[in-house]
Amino acid sequence: MTLAHQLAAYTAWRSRLSANIGEFKAWLADNELSDAQSDLRLNQLLERLREDRLNVAFVAEFSRGKSELINAIFFADYGNRILPSSAGRTTMCPTELLYDPDKTPRIELLPIQTRAANGSVSEYKRFPGEWLMVPVDVESADVMHAALSHVSETIRVTPEEAGRLGFEIGDEAGELYRVGDDGLVEVPRWRHAVINFPHPLLKQGLVILDTPGLNAIGAEPELTLSLLPNAHAILFILAADTGVTQSDLNIWKEHIGDGGSAKRGRVVVLNKIDGQWDELKTLEQIDAEIAHQVDSCAAILNLPERQIFPVSAQKGLVAKINGDAALLERSRLPILEAALSGELIPAKQDIVRDSTESEFGEVSRRARGLLESRLAGLREQLNELTELRGKNKGVVEYMMGKVRADKVEFESGLQRYYAVRSVFSTLSNNLFGHLGLDALRHLTQETRETMVEANFSRTLSDAMGNFFSRSRYALARSTGEIGEIQNMMEAVYKKFSVEHGLKLGSPAAFSLLRYDKELDRLEGWCNTHLNTMRSLLTIDKKNITQKFFEEVAVQVRRAFERANKDAETWLRAIMAPMETQVREHQIQLKRRLESIKRIHQATDTLEDRISELESQIEKKVNEWTSQCFSPSLFLGAMAILLARRRRSGKL
Numbered sequence: 001m002t003l004a005h006q007l008a009a010y011t012a013w014r015s016r017l018s019a020n021i022g023e024f025k026a027w028l029a030d031n032e033l034s035d036a037q038s039d040l041r042l043n044q045l046l047e048r049l050r051e052d053r054l055n056v057a058f059v060a061e062f063s064r065g066k067s068e069l070i071n072a073i074f075f076a077d078y079g080n081r082i083l084p085s086s087a088g089r090t091t092m093c094p095t096e097l098l099y100d101p102d103k104t105p106r107i108e109l110l111p112i113q114t115r116a117a118n119g120s121v122s123e124y125k126r127f128p129g130e131w132l133m134v135p136v137d138v139e140s141a142d143v144m145h146a147a148l149s150h151v152s153e154t155i156r157v158t159p160e161e162a163g164r165l166g167f168e169i170g171d172e173a174g175e176l177y178r179v180g181d182d183g184l185v186e187v188p189r190w191r192h193a194v195i196n197f198p199h200p201l202l203k204q205g206l207v208i209l210d211t212p213g214l215n216a217i218g219a220e221p222e223l224t225l226s227l228l229p230n231a232h233a234i235l236f237i238l239a240a241d242t243g244v245t246q247s248d249l250n251i252w253k254e255h256i257g258d259g260g261s262a263k264r265g266r267v268v269v270l271n272k273i274d275g276q277w278d279e280l281k282t283l284e285q286i287d288a289e290i291a292h293q294v295d296s297c298a299a300i301l302n303l304p305e306r307q308i309f310p311v312s313a314q315k316g317l318v319a320k321i322n323g324d325a326a327l328l329e330r331s332r333l334p335i336l337e338a339a340l341s342g343e344l345i346p347a348k349q350d351i352v353r354d355s356t357e358s359e360f361g362e363v364s365r366r367a368r369g370l371l372e373s374r375l376a377g378l379r380e381q382l383n384e385l386t387e388l389r390g391k392n393k394g395v396v397e398y399m400m401g402k403v404r405a406d407k408v409e410f411e412s413g414l415q416r417y418y419a420v421r422s423v424f425s426t427l428s429n430n431l432f433g434h435l436g437l438d439a440l441r442h443l444t445q446e447t448r449e450t451m452v453e454a455n456f457s458r459t460l461s462d463a464m465g466n467f468f469s470r471s472r473y474a475l476a477r478s479t480g481e482i483g484e485i486q487n488m489m490e491a492v493y494k495k496f497s498v499e500h501g502l503k504l505g506s507p508a509a510f511s512l513l514r515y516d517k518e519l520d521r522l523e524g525w526c527n528t529h530l531n532t533m534r535s536l537l538t539i540d541k542k543n544i545t546q547k548f549f550e551e552v553a554v555q556v557r558r559a560f561e562r563a564n565k566d567a568e569t570w571l572r573a574i575m576a577p578m579e580t581q582v583r584e585h586q587i588q589l590k591r592r593l594e595s596i597k598r599i600h601q602a603t604d605t606l607e608d609r610i611s612e613l614e615s616q617i618e619k620k621v622n623e624w625t626s627q628c629f630s631p632s633l634f635l636g637a638m639a640i641l642l643a644r645r646r647r648s649g650k651l
Helices: 003-030 036-050 066-074 112-116 141-152 159-164 214-219 221-227 246-256 283-301 313-322 325-331 333-387 393-435 437-453 457-500 513-529 533-538 541-601 603-627 634-642
Strands: 054-059 095-098 106-111 132-135 154-157 185-188 190-196 206-210 233-239 266-271 308-310
Touching: 003 036, 003 333, 036 333, 036 541, 054 066, 054 246, 054 333, 066 206, 066 233, 066 266, 066 313, 066 333, 106 112, 106 141, 112 190, 132 141, 141 190, 159 185, 233 246, 233 333, 246 283, 266 283, 266 333, 283 308, 308 333, 313 325, 313 333, 325 333, 333 541, 333 603, 393 437, 393 457, 393 541, 437 457, 437 541, 457 513, 457 533, 457 541, 513 541
Parallel strands: 054 206, 054 233, 095 190, 233 266, 266 308
Antiparallel strands: 095 206, 106 132, 106 190, 154 185
């Protein structure tokens, strides 16, 4: 199955999942089983499924053939190169290819001068006026190619300006950014490019990220702090004629391979194998040389050979355009495409499946608990009324008094419930006092003032270290509050379950560990690129301060924003079952008392009420079984919880 077919199948699977969840949400509402928390979680889940995208990043040093590989895999049907591809550097800035139906086909270009201001690329995406818009005519491949060539534009600036924009200037001939004979430095004209293009794969949610080489990656931290970590797959491109160079190895170790660990979704492409096609050699000799290159790359990168794919992107593109099946096979491009379709989509599906399982599973368990509680209430009413058969009026009065006593006892228990809510509110406020954005905003401002006023490198270094230390301390204090809330709710759940028969189970767990690890990652990047002796001594204090707050502090703030959102969701989720079950129990007690009252007033209604309850129980059991717990609806969405699909590409 090709990548296009696989992606289409995945899109259809995701649509079916969304439809089933939507039907389940409507069924909950029709049966008075929904509440604000359940509706919120299901709506958030549906929104994520609607906005779901598959992010694929292409990473390499320049002249490795990234753009040509993108052309060969995705755009050969247009009969020409779409992305510019030639000798030297063609991708001068990070370029995203995607499709947004609310926008016309166009290129959005962010000027390189925005690096001198306080703002990351993601922040600038909220201000369209800062971007240059270039329309794209999708009917003409030549016109599209000409328009897309903007991504390779450069400008010449003074060394001072280049440094202010974050480019490291070298004096050696091999340096990417160096002073020319005219005293100027050639740098990219654009900081970032977004290409909105109505390609069939992009319409289905594929997002392609084409990145520049090592120097550009280092100059634009958002690539390594956000864009690359969030990519579902990264294709790391090497050149067969050079093998793994030192700069290639630096990119792999620092930004992709994590020390060589074989992460899922990490693919190494050994491009330009056509350079080995020597007419004076046999095919066996050529294949042996290519195999030797693959073996060498695998050893250096500490990867299994099966994760390295030798191809010729240029010959593969030509073969597709000319319909040359033999050349296409020799380019080995179909092998890479088959690996992507077999690896990429299942990996993405697992991510969606896991996130859906967590959200949907919690809502379904709450619905099941409420259904069981209602059914238990109906059966209790039935048993009470059945016992009244043939009894005199005094027995009925006794039973009515017993139900009233149960109601009084439960209302007394409600006072403890309201007290718990008060304590819960206090602990929640304490949690957000440590985790909240106000405290982080104060810390950020304090750190900025310290760094701006610093006269020594040590002061800058200590300020950055202190920022992370205090951020971790805030997470640690928050973790303590979460533990207190968890323990309190476990005790309350147990007490109400034992004393009043509520179906509460165990409260949902929550951890901030992922955000602690995110701080580790960000601090590691900071200690590698900013908080080093070399950087502190060679880079202007203003530039270090600016880069720290534009890139690192921004990412920390986003982590805390996500943590706050997750904490709010968890707090609602941990209290919602109590609220729902308490409300349901109150309703059941009221109905029991009303039933016995009616029977006390008119004993001839007893058999009618018994028959009514029996019919109601049978109806509810059949309805809940057929709707909530059958493959026709509930399990249609819950399939992700009951079985894992085979990883064969079948969706």
